[in-house]
Amino acid sequence: MRRDWWMCAAVMTLAVFGLLVQVRLAGSLPTTEGLLPFAAGIVCFIACAIACGDGRAGAFLEGKGKWVAFWLAAALMAALLVFGHRYRGGLYLPGRINPSELVKLCMAAFLAGWLGGKSSTVKGLALCGVLMLTVAAAGDFGMVAQLVLSVAAILWAASWAWGTLAVVGVAGGMLLAAANPAGHLATRFAVWKDPFADMTGSGWQTLQGLAAILSGGYAGSGFGLGEVQAVPIVASDFVYAALAEELGLSGCAAVLALWAFVLFRGIRTAVRRADKSPCEALLAAGIVSSLAVQAMLNVAGVLNVLPMTGITLPLISLGGSSLVTTLAMCGVLAGMSGPFADAR
């Protein structure tokens, strides 16, 4: 099996496109939140691809790897809860680093290693629950939603019964309710149900986003020609509205199709590795589900199909930690796709 170069190309296209979008939205090249994480992310992508190649990821996770992942995540969350400061409702480490992004990868790795090694599921889920509790304590609603859905996806991939999934769902729901920073959750649900109730207040961003999407139509106004700044904080959560206004439904379809291609190739990797290394298969499934959930929750939030969760559109939205982590996750996928010395 050769390395999945097509997937690598798609990821790079998305990352470069995301940087272009950020340059357009900022009006100049954003250094600390754009170029620097982009460079770091490319390095991480290559490093992860090499490190996880040739079955090394599975071997590592079956051994000490899962504990490394678990304690790394635990340490990051502990540091966040101790040293974190609030910014726009989220908790960040100094330098506005959001370590809970990395927790996504760590938890997928831990659970994949645990379940692939045929250890006790309940114990593994309990440990994941502890990690998610810390994320909930940090008040990161969107991240908890992502983690819960990604855990469910890994369980499903490990062919677990629907009953277990139901338990995870209930527990996840309770966690989501717990991760409610200062009543933001109620506001977001209220905006989702009726954005017109407070149209110049809490509903403003959503309505302006919808107006941008409508003004873009099918073809869009052209890259750089829209009035995208009418949407507040358009560069991060609402970047999809900017894409929709300037590139239209067709441009959005192209971006989502690229993402769908990356995810599809990730699933293909998971299926191909299922016999050789169940750990790697589950890790691929975890990464794919995490990225899919992130992209879908973000776009659905902007379209007001679901409440806004405050999570970003991977590789496109402004956000250094998210960019680096997403590229690292894609690097892991690329590494696990091949080539393998024992394949022939």
Added chain:
Amino acid sequence: MAVLLAAHARWLSAGPKDPRFVRFLRRYDRRSNVGDRLPPHGAAVDRRGSPLDVALPGSVFQHVLDDLSITTDGKPVSLSLDARLQARGEALMAGKRGALVAMEPATGRIRALVSAPRAAYLDRALNGMYPPGSVFKVFMAAAALSADVDPVFNCPAEGYRSSRSTPPIRDVEARRNRKWKGFGRIGMGEALTHSSNTYFAQLGVLFGPERFADAVVAARLADPAKVLAGTGVALEAAGCNVPDGLRAPELAPVAIGQGALQLTPLSVAMFTAAVADDGIMLEPTLSQAAPPRMRARPFTFAAAGRVKKMMRAAVRGGTGRGCDIPGLAVCGKTGTAETGRGRDHAWFTCFAPMEAPRLAVTVLVENGGFGASAAVPVAREMLLEAQRLEMFR
């Protein structure tokens, strides 16, 4: 992903049909290309179905018509306005500050409604508050006659003092001509024809606070009027500022329109129309479809008939001579309201023809000076335009 794209595509077709979202866009969206894709907004037609461009940007009507066109599902809104009369009114008031109202006395339908200059938050005709000056004498005369108060007063050149502490209320002639001897003993007819302040100040005091309060309630001067009632859209004309607890001496300046009482141009048009319509006041309306509804019955038939004749005399040989149109029995009353600073506000309120009134016109020109010189020509042009439009047939 496909589901999301489907949701995106669905929004592109459903968004412009969502009335609340359309309203949001019209009020708050800065993208010009959005409006182009929506049905032409604020489209309105007049009573004959001709397009009406009152929904010009910057007017109070803009939002109102947006709301109206939403209730009619994008079809043009049919208003009671007459496009040509409205256009003439807008042209006549261009460059001035003030308001113009033309309404049909028998139905309450507003045929022209101008607020100049165009402003998004204040419609002067509906919500501007002004001292009415002498046009209020029409109301006082009709209210007094309705209560069988019809006195004869001595009106000397030195005027009338309602109390020792207030300066005398005098007639304009006394200020212009020092040798003027005064009107002498005159009745209400002569007083209204020549707009005697001295007479009406005394009438106010004689009429008294109780009867005055009753007359204000009977005419519903303080009540707001919903001029789009029945259409599902709220557009309210303000109720007038009527001071409470007036004592008899304070009614002297109120009776000549210079007291604490402030009226909207629409309310002046409404009581003028009530005089024209034999004492019956109809709900003012901008909707062509809404059936006429009675609002109040402030004056008696006999009182309205007598005030009509007095207003006719004022146009034939009194202060309103500038509005005498051959072949049309115009009844009118001028007003010149002192503002305390700047030039006076000029008023003229009239209706025609006397026997079967078809149109009442009220004109206010802020700081226009004398009513006879600033407001009367505007009203005259409006009546001539209405005559050309065969509204008096």
